[in-house]
Amino acid sequence: MKTVMVFGTFDILHLGHIDLLVQAKKNAEKLIVVVARDERAKKIKGKNPVHSEEERRILISHIDCVDEAILGDESDVYSVIVEKKPDIIALGYDQTVFVDKLEEVISSNTLH
Numbered sequence: 214m215k216t217v218m219v220f221g222t223f224d225i226l227h228l229g230h231i232d233l234l235v236q237a238k239k240n241a242e243k244l245i246v247v248v249a250r251d252e253r254a255k256k257i258k259g260k261n262p263v264h265s266e267e268e269r270r271i272l273i274s275h276i277d278c279v280d281e282a283i284l285g286d287e288s289d290v291y292s293v294i295v296e297k298k299p300d301i302i303a304l305g306y307d308q309t310v311f312v313d314k315l316e317e318v319i320s321s322n323t324l325h
Contacts, residue, residue: 214242214243215240215241215242215243215300215301216241216242216243216244216245216297216298216299216300216301217237217238217240217241217243217244217245217299217300217301217302217303218244218245218246218247218293218294218297218299218301218302218303219233219234219237219244219245219246219247219302219303219304219305220246220247220249220285220290220302220304220308220311221233221246221247221248221249221305221308222248222249222254222257222258222262222269223246223248223249223269223272223273224254224258224262224263224264224269225263225264226272226273229305231276233303233305234246234276234278234279235278236303237278237301237303238278238279240301240303241300241301243280243281244278244279244280244281245280245281245282245283245297245299246273246279246281246282246283247283247284247285247293248266248269248270248273248282248283248284248285249266249269249285250266250284250285250287251265251266252287253285253287253290254266257310266284267284270282270283270284290311291311291314291315291318294315294318294319295318302315302319
């Protein structure tokens with residue numbers, strides 16, 4: 214089963230988010246969406262999210278193409294990759310946070 218993983222804050226859902234998820238699902242039998250924790254979202258965006266992490270996770274879980282919506286790890290953003298072992302990690306066009314070590318995590322955990 215081909216699994217695709219997407220990461221994001223998804224604070225105020227919009228058509229760009231939906232488009233990313235639909236495109237990711239086209240390459241997957243299973244789509245896992247990792248929702249950023251409140252503290253991490255605050256660090257990334259510079260302000261508190263409008264919706265709590267659990268509200269954002271629940272909203273994402275109700276999108277038809279999403280098979281599993283989970284909260285990211287509070288201390289290690291990469292641990293979910295090692296745990297779930299996705300075949301593909303789909304990134305939004307503007308996603309620049311935490312991508313600097315992706316290749317290293319993938320290679321060191323033989324996920325390629």
